[in-house]
Amino acid sequence: MSPTATTPPVLTSVQIPCCVCGTMILPNAANQCPTCLAQEFNLTERLQRGPAGQKHIVIHQCRNCRRFARTPTRYEFAEHESPELLSICLKHIPALNQHDLQLVDASWIWTEPHCMRLKVRLTVRTELLSVVVQQRVMVELHVQFQMCPECNRDFTNRTWHALVQVRQVRNDSKKGLAALEMALAKNKTIRQHVLKVDTKKNGFDFYFLSNTHAQTFTNFLQRVAAMRIQRTTKMVSADNHSNTANMKTTFMAQMVPLCRDDLVLIHRKAAGSKLAGSLAIVTKVSSTIQFVGASPKRTHVSDSMMELSADQYYKTEKHYQMLQAGHRLVRFVVLDVELCDEQAPSGQLYEGPHSGVEKYALADVTVARESDFGVNDEMFACVTHLGHWIAAGDVVLGYDLVNSVGTDDWEMQEQLHGGFTLPDVVLVKKAPRNKETAAVGVDEQEGQKRMTKKRERRKRYKEGRKQKELEETAGRMGFFDDINEEQVDEEGEDVDADFEAELANDPELAAELLNLERDLAQLDDGDVVAEGEDNQLVEEDNQDS
Numbered sequence: 318m319s320p321t322a323t324t325p326p327v328l329t330s331v332q333i334p335c336c337v338c339g340t341m342i343l344p345n346a347a348n349q350c351p352t353c354l355a356q357e358f359n360l361t362e363r364l365q366r367g368p369a370g371q372k373h374i375v376i377h378q379c380r381n382c383r384r385f386a387r388t389p390t391r392y393e394f395a396e397h398e399s400p401e402l403l404s405i406c407l408k409h410i411p412a413l414n415q416h417d418l419q420l421v422d423a424s425w426i427w428t429e430p431h432c433m434r435l436k437v438r439l440t441v442r443t444e445l446l447s448v449v450v451q452q453r454v455m456v457e458l459h460v461q462f463q464m465c466p467e468c469n470r471d472f473t474n475r476t477w478h479a480l481v482q483v484r485q486v487r488n489d490s491k492k493g494l495a496a497l498e499m500a501l502a503k504n505k506t507i508r509q510h511v512l513k514v515d516t517k518k519n520g521f522d523f524y525f526l527s528n529t530h531a532q533t534f535t536n537f538l539q540r541v542a543a544m545r546i547q548r549t550t551k552m553v554s555a556d557n558h559s560n561t562a563n564m565k566t567t568f569m570a571q572m573v574p575l576c577r578d579d580l581v582l583i584h585r586k587a588a589g590s591k592l593a594g595s596l597a598i599v600t601k602v603s604s605t606i607q608f609v610g611a612s613p614k615r616t617h618v619s620d621s622m623m624e625l626s627a628d629q630y631y632k633t634e635k636h637y638q639m640l641q642a643g644h645r646l647v648r649f650v651v652l653d654v655e656l657c658d659e660q661a662p663s664g665q666l667y668e669g670p671h672s673g674v675e676k677y678a679l680a681d682v683t684v685a686r687e688s689d690f691g692v693n694d695e696m697f698a699c700v701t702h703l704g705h706w707i708a709a710g711d712v713v714l715g716y717d718l719v720n721s722v723g724t725d726d727w728e729m730q731e732q733l734h735g736g737f738t739l740p741d742v743v744l745v746k747k748a749p750r751n752k753e754t755a756a757v758g759v760d761e762q763e764g765q766k767r768m769t770k771k772r773e774r775r776k777r778y779k780e781g782r783k784q785k786e787l788e789e790t791a792g793r794m795g796f797f798d799d800i801n802e803e804q805v806d807e808e809g810e811d812v813d814a815d816f817e818a819e820l821a822n823d824p825e826l827a828a829e830l831l832n833l834e835r836d837l838a839q840l841d842d843g844d845v846v847a848e849g850e851d852n853q854l855v856e857e858d859n860q861d862s
């Protein structure tokens with residue numbers, strides 16, 4: 318550590334001795350000479366810290382083309398101990414981007430070319446207690462192998478044998494994919510076999526080394542979301558002499574385009590459907606879709622509940638018509654609730670599966686639009702499945718059919734059962750305590766009004782945003798940074814926080830996912846034993862060798 322060139326002593330000013338070593342100096346806030354100050358504040362630790370506070374800094378090198386990563390997507394050729402490599406190293410030291418540190422000089426400290434360590438000597442200047450000090454610091458960077466995007470693309474194209482294409486064809490497909498996102502973010506075991514993930518319109522492409530991996534992966538997806546899987550195999554090349562062929566298999570995973578809270582018109586002709594000829598709300602999406610009638614008869618609620626598998630759905634796809642989605646939900650204030658079952662004790666609310674209260678119970682409810690308060694006295698009566706969820710004074714989210722669906726909608730009437738009366742209001746769920754969800758709904762509505770005006774521009778913008786959102790989703794699932802452990806953990810925490818909140822509200826989903834993970838762990842063990850060699854191929858590149 319060397320002191321800065323101190324200002325030459327000015328004879329006219331008063332000098333004091335440094336309180337540590339006694340050298341005569343001009344008075345300063347610390348009453349210490351720069352040498353002593355610099356010793357007290359050691360900058361090594363600060364300069365040595367990684368971007369997320371890690372104990373060391375990692376530089377990625379592609380094992381295949383030997384290039385170094387300047388940014389995660391840009392790899393460059395640089396000789397050992399070259400100025401180019403030095404500049405890449407400096408770019409990786411986060412502390413140097415802070416404006417109170419000034420880099421004066423940087424040079425190499427020799428290391429073995431293959432030891433996976435780079436050492437640089439930095440001279441930095443900073444101001445401590447308004448005294449300028451200069452310090453020489455050695456920073457060590459760890460080199461880790463990570464295939465660059467170009468090599469990775471080549472590698473994937475040569476090695477993948479199975480492709481899983483997940484699609485959900487609906488305007489806000491992001492919502493439906495969210496469940497997959499959460500499940501994948503939670504489950505590292507299932508992710509580790511994915512060679513590469515590409516974002517596509519309405520979904521993702523996942524590449525795998527082998528069929529077995531892809532099959533396991535689709536089994537997993539099928540339990541998280543209702544989907545139809547179609548499998549096609551294509552021969553890429555064949556060797557007549559050895560009688561072998563290079564086959565590539567594509568699994569097309571088509572997610573049922575229905576999401577929780579959707580209002581669905583189930584056509585009269587929907588064969589075998591309990592709720593045929595009526596409107597229904599989607600209450601849950603997992604391996605199957607669960608519905609509850611939107612205007613249930615006053616019998617037991619189970620008479621109005623129905624489950625639909627992906628196979629059943631795709632058999633008569635046209636008979637399930639999504640009328641309104643979650644962003645059209647409007648806030649209603651509950652004025653009165655009366656359970657339809659007069660024997661039932663009133664006032665009990667559902668508080669999770671262990672509260673001893675049935676999740677859904679039919680009730681006659683009177684509500685008013687929240688926006689009508691102080692404007693008019695319009696009230697609506699309806700029968701809802703939310704009897705155990707709401708009390709007078711609560712705010713619920715529901716669809717306002719008076720304002721959005723004309724009763725003279727001939728096409729819709731045609732599909733409804735003769736005995737079905739179209740409700741004015743369909744209540745979907747209790748409003749979350751914070752207004753966030755509702756606010757989003759309003760924004761979307763506004764957006765759609767504007768869309769009629771600036772339709773084209775808006776549409777293009779939306780599509781761009783949608784693609785970006787899908788890419789962000791892939792990032793959250795942990796695919797873009799599986800190699801950098803520390804980043805995964807950090808990202809994972811974010812996703813986990815949201816996810817845990819979701820799980821706290823939905824213990825059923827939590828239990829389901831737990832079972833899923835257990836099943837998968839078993840599935841996967843068998844898989845690893847059977848195809849140990851394949852696995853090594855993928856993981857080799859992830860090692861911090």
Ligand SMILES: [Zn+2]
Pocket residue numbers: 335336337338339340349350351352353354
């Ligand atoms: Zn001193």
Ligand SMILES: [Zn+2]
Pocket residue numbers: 379380381382383384392464465466467468469
């Ligand atoms: Zn490369």
